[in-house]
Amino acid sequence: MDRYRAAVVIPTLNNDTIFNVVESVRKLGYEVIVVDDGSLSPVEKLLKCDKKTHVVTHMRNFGKGAALISGCKKAKELGYLHFISMDADGQHIPSEIYKLTDMVNEEDNTIVIGARDFSVVNVPKGSKIGRLISNFWAKLDTSANITDSLSGFRLYPVSILELPTCTIKFDYEMEVLVRHAWLKRKITEVIVECYYPKAKERVSHFKKWRDTMSIIWVHVKLMPLRVLFLKGYI
Numbered sequence: 444m445d446r447y448r449a450a451v452v453i454p455t456l457n458n459d460t461i462f463n464v465v466e467s468v469r470k471l472g473y474e475v476i477v478v479d480d481g482s483l484s485p486v487e488k489l490l491k492c493d494k495k496t497h498v499v500t501h502m503r504n505f506g507k508g509a510a511l512i513s514g515c516k517k518a519k520e521l522g523y524l525h526f527i528s529m530d531a532d533g534q535h536i537p538s539e540i541y542k543l544t545d546m547v548n549e550e551d552n553t554i555v556i557g558a559r560d561f562s563v564v565n566v567p568k569g570s571k572i573g574r575l576i577s578n579f580w581a582k583l584d585t586s587a588n589i590t591d592s593l594s595g596f597r598l599y600p601v602s603i604l605e606l607p608t609c610t611i612k613f614d615y616e617m618e619v620l621v622r623h624a625w626l627k628r629k630i631t632e633v634i635v636e637c638y639y640p641k642a643k644e645r646v647s648h649f650k651k652w653r654d655t656m657s658i659i660w661v662h663v664k665l666m667p668l669r670v671l672f673l674k675g676y677i
Contacts, residue, residue, distance in 0.1 A: 452514030455531035467537040478510040508615020519601040535596040539635040543598040557596035557635035585624035614657045
């Protein structure tokens with residue numbers, strides 16, 4: 444794929460790092476869609492907006508899933524068939540975007556997950572444990588060989604808007620994988636470098652216990668549908 448044919452969607456909520464992240468992405472030539480999911484201070488005040496930088500504003504906080512959906516809608520409106528999702532905390536390295544875009548062609552419906560290299564320093568132990576738990580359920584429900592189901596660094600086709608998802612927070616990132624796989628659409632991964640600042644320097648809205656359990660609950664709710672799916676009823 445022409446690596447500049449994917450927009451970059453960055454959900455944010457009170458992330459002071461958003462300016463540096465957006466500037467790093469823009470320097471690589473990508474069109475950026477920032478989704479301000481109810482920040483206390485409007486994101487426009489932190490950005491130098493131009494025709495290649497768009498801000499979608501939620502008047503209150505709805506959740507990361509809702510932000511991704513809004514970003515996807517904007518990417519589709521701008522004529523893109525794919526978009527890259529990146530976190531606003533600086534964990535994802537913009538120069539690694541090409542690894543995701545190089546995995547697909549323009550008409551491809553594949554979801555590409557940027558599987559983070561957890562051998563780097565400062566990776567919280569809880570993140571490693573949470574990933575193992577999440578991966579078990581992800582593999583069970585998608586039959587895909589997923590090693591980093593919690594990564595927010597992904598390439599999505601805008602066709603995910605067609606999926607009958609019902610979650611709007613962090614659990615959306617899991618549900619979209621399952622719904623996508625049930626349509627026999629491909630999910631693949633590529634190893635990417637990432638950056639983890641020291642714990643006191645990092646701003647994350649992911650609540651390890653609460654949000655991990657909500658992700659597991661997605662699978663519990665989908666289990667009856669999975670049985671019907673396997674039996675050919677849906």
